[in-house]
Each structure stands twice: as C-alpha cells, then as structure tokens.
Amino acid sequence: MNPAFPVVQFRSVVKRYGGKTILPGLDLSVAEGEFLTLLGPSGCGKTTALRLLAGFEAPDAGEVRLDGECVNATPPNRRSVNTVFQSYALFPHMTVADNVGFGLRMKKIARAEIDKRVHETLELVRLVECAARKPHQLSGGQQQRVALARALVNRPRVLLLDEPLSALDYRLRKEMQIELKALQRKLGLTFIFVTHDQEEALSMSDRVAVMRSGVIQQIGSPREIYENPANLFVAGFVGESNILDGIVIGQPESGAITVQLDNLECVLRTDRSFDVGDRLHVLLRPEDLRVEVLPSSRAPAGRLAGKILEKTYKGMTLDTVIQLDSGRILLASEFFDEDDPSFDYALGQRVAVSWVPNWETVLPADAEP
Amino acid sequence: MRNLKLFKLGSIGLLPLWLGLFTLLPTLLVAVVSFLRRDETGLIALAPTFDNYARLLDPIYLKVFGHSLWMAGVATLLSLAAAYPFAYLLSRVRPAWRPVLLTLVVVPFWTNSLVRIYAIRSLLAAKGAMNDVLLALGLIHEPVRLLYTDTAVTLGLVYVLLPFMILPIYSSFEKLDQKLIEAASDLGADRLDTFWHVIVPLTAPGIAAGSLLVFLPALGMFYVTDVLGGARDLLIGNFLKDQFLDARDWPFGAAASLIIIALLFLLLELYVLSRRWLNPGERLDA
Numbered sequence: 001m002n003p004a005f006p007v008v009q010f011r012s013v014v015k016r017y018g019g020k021t022i023l024p025g026l027d028l029s030v031a032e033g034e035f036l037t038l039l040g041p042s043g044c045g046k047t048t049a050l051r052l053l054a055g056f057e058a059p060d061a062g063e064v065r066l067d068g069e070c071v072n073a074t075p076p077n078r079r080s081v082n083t084v085f086q087s088y089a090l091f092p093h094m095t096v097a098d099n100v101g102f103g104l105r106m107k108k109i110a111r112a113e114i115d116k117r118v119h120e121t122l123e124l125v126r127l128v129e130c131a132a133r134k135p136h137q138l139s140g141g142q143q144q145r146v147a148l149a150r151a152l153v154n155r156p157r158v159l160l161l162d163e164p165l166s167a168l169d170y171r172l173r174k175e176m177q178i179e180l181k182a183l184q185r186k187l188g189l190t191f192i193f194v195t196h197d198q199e200e201a202l203s204m205s206d207r208v209a210v211m212r213s214g215v216i217q218q219i220g221s222p223r224e225i226y227e228n229p230a231n232l233f234v235a236g237f238v239g240e241s242n243i244l245d246g247i248v249i250g251q252p253e254s255g256a257i258t259v260q261l262d263n264l265e266c267v268l269r270t271d272r273s274f275d276v277g278d279r280l281h282v283l284l285r286p287e288d289l290r291v292e293v294l295p296s297s298r299a300p301a302g303r304l305a306g307k308i309l310e311k312t313y314k315g316m317t318l319d320t321v322i323q324l325d326s327g328r329i330l331l332a333s334e335f336f337d338e339d340d341p342s343f344d345y346a347l348g349q350r351v352a353v354s355w356v357p358n359w360e361t362v363l364p365a366d367a368e369p
Numbered sequence: 370m371r372n373l374k375l376f377k378l379g380s381i382g383l384l385p386l387w388l389g390l391f392t393l394l395p396t397l398l399v400a401v402v403s404f405l406r407r408d409e410t411g412l413i414a415l416a417p418t419f420d421n422y423a424r425l426l427d428p429i430y431l432k433v434f435g436h437s438l439w440m441a442g443v444a445t446l447l448s449l450a451a452a453y454p455f456a457y458l459l460s461r462v463r464p465a466w467r468p469v470l471l472t473l474v475v476v477p478f479w480t481n482s483l484v485r486i487y488a489i490r491s492l493l494a495a496k497g498a499m500n501d502v503l504l505a506l507g508l509i510h511e512p513v514r515l516l517y518t519d520t521a522v523t524l525g526l527v528y529v530l531l532p533f534m535i536l537p538i539y540s541s542f543e544k545l546d547q548k549l550i551e552a553a554s555d556l557g558a559d560r561l562d563t564f565w566h567v568i569v570p571l572t573a574p575g576i577a578a579g580s581l582l583v584f585l586p587a588l589g590m591f592y593v594t595d596v597l598g599g600a601r602d603l604l605i606g607n608f609l610k611d612q613f614l615d616a617r618d619w620p621f622g623a624a625a626s627l628i629i630i631a632l633l634f635l636l637l638e639l640y641v642l643s644r645r646w647l648n649p650g651e652r653l654d655a
Contacts, residue, residue: 056551076554083555089548093570102566103556154556 006068007032007158007190008053013062015048015214022048023214025062030158030192035184037193039201040211041237046194048214050160053192054083067157077106082151083160086167088143090135096146097122097131103154121153124183141172148183158190165200177204198238202226210234226285228361235283235361242289242330244282245365248274257362262326264304270362279365286333288359291320293345294352303352306330308345320345322353396630403623412619421624430608430625437605440519441587444526445534448583449576451527452534456575459535460542471539474532482529486596489528493521493597517599525593533582541575577640585633605629 008030038046055076125145202222218230229235250258306324408414493515589606612622
C-alpha cells in the first residue's frame with residue numbers, strides 16, 4: 001500500500017449551522033498511517049471537521065472522501081472510522097468488555113472471535129483486569145483507555161480523537177500522550193486528533209493543521225509550525241512569541257533587508273520579498289532571546305535596551321518580562337546555567353536583548369493579526 | 370443554639386410522626402382487622418382467625434383478582450406504547466417548546482378524574498359522539514355498543530393514567546446522553562440496534578417507574594369500572610369498596626387490602642432491583 005496515499009480527503013467542504021458558516025471550504029488530505037492534529041481555539045471548526053468525517057454531520061457542499069470514495073451520504077455506522085469522544089460516551093449499563101465488544105457484536109462477528117479480540121485490545125490498553133467492571137467503577141484515565149479500546153478493536157481505517165485527553169489531569173495527560181503516540185506507531189493506524197492544546201499537538205503529531213474560523217492557517221510538521229509560523233495567528237497560538245514592528249529601510253543584497261526595528265537598525269535574512277518602506281513584523285520566541293546585564297554607562301551596541309519588569313522562577317528556566325526603552329514588552333525565557341548558579345536579575349535592572357541571527361521569523365505587516 | 374437544635378429535631382421529627390400517624394398506624398389497623406372476625410352488629414368481633422385469607426382463595430375472588438391484574442397489565446402496556454414515542458419526541462423538540470407541551474400533559478389533572486371519566490362515558494354512549502362520527506363516516510350502520518365493555522374500562526384507565534407514564538419516561542429520555550447514541554452509530558449500530566441495545570436499557574428506569582405508577586393505581590380505580598364497565602367487570606378496587614361500604618365485611622376487605630399492599634411492595638422491590646442491575650452506580654434519588 002502506498003504510504004502517501006490519502007486515506008482521508010476533504011475537498012472544498014462547506015458546513016453551515018443556521019446562518020453561520022463554520023467551514024467555508026476545507027481542503028485537507030491525510031496520508032495512511034499519519035498522526036494529524038487539528039489545532040485551534042474553540043469554535044474554529046476542528047470538531048466539525050471530525051464530525052463530518054465520522055458522519056454525524058453532512059457537508060453543505062464539497063466532498064468528504066474515505067479511501068478515495070465519497071462518503072457524503074454514508075451513515076456513521078457504515079464508515080470504517082471510529083471516534084474516541086471527549087466525554088468518552090461509554091455505555092453505562094454495559095461492562096468494560098461489553099463496551100469494547102459492542103462494535104464487533106454489531107458486525108455480527110462470532111462470539112469466540114469477539115472474546116478473543118476484546119481480550120487482545122484490553123491487553124493493549126492494560127485493562128484486562130477491569131473487563132467485568134462497569135464504566136463508573138473506573139478512574140478517568142481508565143475510562144479514557146476503555147473508550148480508546150472500544151474504537152481500536154474495530155480496526156478502523158482512521159481513528160478520530162476529539163479532545164480525548166482534556167478531562168484528565170496534567171500528569172495523566174502527559175502519560176496518555178506518550179501512550180497514544182506509542183500505540184499509533186505500533187498499530188500503524190491513521191489518527192486524526194483534535195485539540196486546542198498546542199503542547200499536545202506539537203508533542204504527538206506528524207503534522208499539525210492550525211485552524212481559525214474554519215480555515216487552515218498552516219499545515220506542517222510541528223517543527224515547521226513552531227519555527228516558521230505562516231502568520232501572526234499561528235505564531236501567537238502555538239507557543240509564546242514576541243512581536244516587534246519594523247520598517248524596511250534598505251536592501252543591501254538579495255534575500256536580506258535592513259530594518260528599523262524599535263530603536264535598533266539591523267539586517268535580517270528572509271525569503272519573502274520586501275520593498276523599502278514596507279512595514280513588517282519580527283517574531284521572536286522567548287527562548288531565543290539572549291539577555292545581558294547592561295552597565296548604565298554603556299550603549300546597547302546593536303542590541304535592544306530595556307529593563308527587567310518582572311521575573312518568574314520556573315525551575316528549569318528563569319522567565320523575565322522586559323520593558324524596552326520604546327515601551328514595548330518582551331518575554332524572555334533563559335535556561336539556568338550550571339556554571340553560574342547565582343544567575344538572576346534584579347527588578348528594574350538595565351539589560352540588553354539580542355537573539356541568535358536567523359532564528360527570527362519575518363512576516364509582512366499586512367498578514368492577519 | 371439550643372433552640373436551633375430543638376427546631377431541627379422538631380422539624381425532622383415531624384416527618385416520621387406524620388408518616389406514623391397517617392400511614393403506618395392505619396395500615397397496622399388494617400393488618401390487625403384482617404385477622405379478626407366479622408360481627409353482624411359492631412363491624413368487628415375480637416376473635417382471631419385466618420378465615421379471611423382462606424376465603425380469598427375462593428375461585429370467585431381469584432377470578433376478580435386475575436381479571437383486575439389483566440386489565441391493569443393491558444392498561445400499562447397500552448400506556449407504555451402511547452407514552453414512549455411521545456416522551457421521546459417531547460425530549461427532542463426545541464427546549465423552548467418543552468414546558469408548553471409538558472403543561473399540556475399535566476393540564477387534565479386540573480379537572481377531577483371522575484368528571485373526565487363521565488366525559489368519556491358521554492362520548493362512548495350509544496347516542497354519544499363516537500357513534501355519531503362512526504355513523505357519519507359510514508363505517509357502521511347502527512350504533513355499536515362501546516360503553517360497559519372491557520375496552521371502555523381500558524380506555525378510561527389509559528386516559529386517566531397516561532401522564533404518569535409519560536413523565537418518568539420523559540425524564541429518563543432527557544437524561545439520555547446524545548453522545549451515547551452517536552457512539553452506538555459510530556460503532557456500527559443501525560437505528561434498530563441503537564434502540565434495543567442503548568436507548569431501551571438506558572430509559573428502562575423510566576419505563577419501570579411509569580409502569581409502576583400506572584399498574585398499581587389501575588388495580589384500584591373502582592370508579593372507572595363503575596362508570597364505564599359492565600356489572601361483571603370488577604377491579605380489585607371495586608371489590609375492596611364493596612367489602613367496606615356495601616357488604617360491611619371489614620375483616621375480609623382488610624385481608625384483600627393487605628394482599629394488594631404486599632403486591633405493591635413486591636413490585637417496588639423489583640423496581641429497585643432492576644435499577645440496581647441496570648445502573649449499579651446510580652443512586653435512587655431521581
């Protein structure tokens with residue numbers, strides 16, 4: 001089977017509720033065995049996309065394709081996709097084993113085969129000893145794994161996960177992230193995962209699609225999304241970022257521009273084309289900033305000058321809020337240095353801020369905020 | 370502090386006092402009377418006996434009991450058949466409409482049920498509206514006998530008791546998580562599978578509660594048979610009324626009442642067991 005063959009395709013899919021357009025025209029392909037995450041704030045259409053694929057909603061226009069076939073008119077029970085619901089939606093009147101075996105019973109599979117597959121799947125999620133219990137007798141994490149087993153046992157072409165970890169506490173969520181990813185690799189299944197948690201998206205996915213108002217803003221590997229956000233929305237949604245406004249004042253060579261950035265004149269490299277006079281944004285991740293104490297007598301020398309406004313001890317890092325002389329606020333996050341255990345700043349201390357050249361992202365100012 | 374404690378004790382104590390005085394005590398009196406003899410002059414003679422229970426085994430009385438149970442059973446099934454789809458639709462209409470429709474279900478309670486039974490009587494009478502309509506439609510050529518039949522009694526029972534079936538079933542439909550239905554369909558269940566494997570088991574508490582609330586009163590609604598039924602269509606309720614008011618045989622009536630109370634407890638116990646079996650985690654507070 002061709003690994004790049006799209007299992008799922010959305011072709012200009014439109015979905016409206018009442019008078020509101022949720023998806024104005026979604027195009028998306030998901031390859032066999034891929035872990036794709038739809039990431040976005042609530043109301044961005046990510047769950048609607050999932051429901052369209054599961055068959056709970058019908059598109060108003062466009063096509064949803066599964067294995068190359070249009071499934072617009074196929075009811076959910078005849079689609080080879082299974083969903084792990086946010087609320088798990090376990091059947092409260094059935095035991096764990098009966099919950100997991102439900103899909104197989106509906107397919108009229110032989111009893112012995114059902115028992116075997118239910119047992120295997122419960123082993124996979126480490127819940128064999130809970131087989132005879134009812135869902136309410138399980139912890140949240142266990143219920144989550146039953147929901148997963150109930151979907152996986154059917155060996156779906158695509159597994160849909162609708163914010164499945166959002167009800168779990170922080171530590172359990174971290175564990176389940178690792179477990180889910182391991183499971184997906186082991187089974188080679190196609191996962192489509194919906195979340196509003198960017199950390200979750202980055203740590204688990206092969207590809208992330210960042211959505212906003214029903215439109216995919218950017219789709220790419222977690223690294224691409226984080227390091228080269230396509231616009232300010234992606235940059236702002238995925239991780240923390242500092243945004244500086246600048247204006248192009250010169251073009252020393254092709255692929256490079258001289259920019260007046262805050263009080264600083266600097267040369268930036270970019271693949272985008274700019275004209276002199278164009279406004280632009282420069283994005284800098286807090287962890288990419290370098291902060292140095294600046295003796296009051298000295299000029300910043302090619303760096304941005306400011307003072308420490310606040311500092312937060314985070315264990316691994318020291319996070320600072322810096323107010324530049326222009327008034328702009330920057331966030332910086334620096335790792336503690338083993339050689340300098342007393343590394344710290346005083347509030348109000350004058351500092352100079354720089355960054356590793358080329359780690360900045362340059363966006364034209366007309367890009368959506 | 371002390372006053373508050375007294376108030377707490379007093380107000381909580383009122384409940385058992387009330388129940389004891391108006392429920393337990395009368396029931397105990399009935400139980401005692403059922404083991405006494407009838408006295409031609411003073412209603413009760415203080416002579417212990419099991420005669421009253423032995424007499425209940427007479428085929429004539431057993432037939433009354435059997436017929437009454439049958440009628441109540443039929444009325445319960447018909448109510449269920451009518452109420453279930455209605456309650457489902459009620460839970461699916463727009464939330465703004467639900468209070469209106471629920472009120473319409475409850476409105477008949479504002480009229481005394483005896484009055485409503487008389488209304489049905491006039492509808493079913495030989496020269497009543499029902500026969501007029503059937504004649505006008507040409508479905509029949511001479512008035513048919515509708516009144517004084519088992520059918521009329523069943524109709525009356527279903528009509529009076531239907532809201533008691535609708536309300537608990539509606540409440541269990543309202544609690545039914547739509548995600549569970551989606552989950553069933555996601556896992557390959559068609560509509561019928563979803564209905565039998567998910568919807569029915571999860572609304573079973575409502576079905577059980579509604580059935581109890583219809584079945585038990587249906588055993589005792591003597592005025593429905595009095596107004597709509599023939600002379601031979603006795604319910605247990607008629608039998609009890611006859612013993613206490615007409616035959617003046619209190620001990621015998623008391624024995625029959627006690628049997629009914631025992632049956633009631635048996636059904637309640639079955640109901641509790643069924644809920645525990647269906648939903649072990651759920652508390653019986655709903």
